[in-house]
Amino acid sequence: xxxPDSGDFKKSLSHEYRLSLKLGxxxxxxxIVDGMGKALSFKQYLISDGEKLSQSFKSFFTSxxxxxxxxxxxxxxxxxxxxxLIPNRLFKEKDRTLYLNTSGNSEYKKEFVxxxxxxxxxxxxxxxxxxxLIGLLKNYFPSGRLYHSVTAMLHGWKKQSEIKEGKKVYIHxxxxxxxxAFFEESELIFINRFHFKTAADFLYYVxxxxxxxxxxxxxxxxxxxGELVENSEIYKKLYRYIRHIGFxxxxxxxxxxxxxxxxxxxxxxxxxxxxxxx
Numbered sequence: 001x002x003x004p005d006s007g008d009f010k011k012s013l014s015h016e017y018r019l020s021l022k023l024g025x026x027x028x029x030x031x032i033v034d035g036m037g038k039a040l041s042f043k044q045y046l047i048s049d050g051e052k053l054s055q056s057f058k059s060f061f062t063s064x065x066x067x068x069x070x071x072x073x074x075x076x077x078x079x080x081x082x083x084x085l086i087p088n089r090l091f092k093e094k095d096r097t098l099y100l101n102t103s104g105n106s107e108y109k110k111e112f113v114x115x116x117x118x119x120x121x122x123x124x125x126x127x128x129x130x131x132x133l134i135g136l137l138k139n140y141f142p143s144g145r146l147y148h149s150v151t152a153m154l155h156g157w158k159k160q161s162e163i164k165e166g167k168k169v170y171i172h173x174x175x176x177x178x179x180x181a182f183f184e185e186s187e188l189i190f191i192n193r194f195h196f197k198t199a200a201d202f203l204y205y206v207x208x209x210x211x212x213x214x215x216x217x218x219x220x221x222x223x224x225x226g227e228l229v230e231n232s233e234i235y236k237k238l239y240r241y242i243r244h245i246g247f248x249x250x251x252x253x254x255x256x257x258x259x260x261x262x263x264x265x266x267x268x269x270x271x272x273x274x275x276x277x278x
Contacts, residue, residue: 192209226269250266
């Protein structure tokens, strides 16, 4: 668990602060910044295997008293594996559940189906999340705006892709899955999510995307973020096949002081990128 804190948080000023919160099956993280974008507090809590999510969320929210204050804005990223992108020309709001193939499946009978507009790509992302967990969030954060974590990442990758022209592959890694996107001249060409068990699985899916779009491993850069470190087996395998590989830079969404010097910022790229959604 990480919990850097600037020491400048003042409960009486919470109405001027902004809260970004990410929730997924692997854990919870949040960032609180002041009106000038200066980071005040960050925390990450990892959820154990077999731990009931609803109970974990309840315990976390009630133990973190500062989360339940009155904030100027609350942005919430939900990380679920049930999502799809639908072009605007095909999108019909009444058909949201059909896009996720939920009809006739009792497992998803009580599923919440949300949507976010991806304006730069002229599409909508449709996502499903447990209805009980959505109820908890609305109870604790009635003014919170809900986004899928991929919505945040897409906006972050779009901003990154505009810095330098060319083809780029972005990969955000979680514990047992990763999201991969291919941008060409800042235009989203492809996005998908793959589950993996080994570093070999990971490499296979990445090279499959390279092969599908005839990308050259010797010239197309791969930019990484998420739960990955340079001495990991995954990184070593990627480095063996792809010449230009590196971690996504912190491009200054927020101002991080000395208290956050040990925070590895690329790990939390999706949480930070929520700012671009609001």
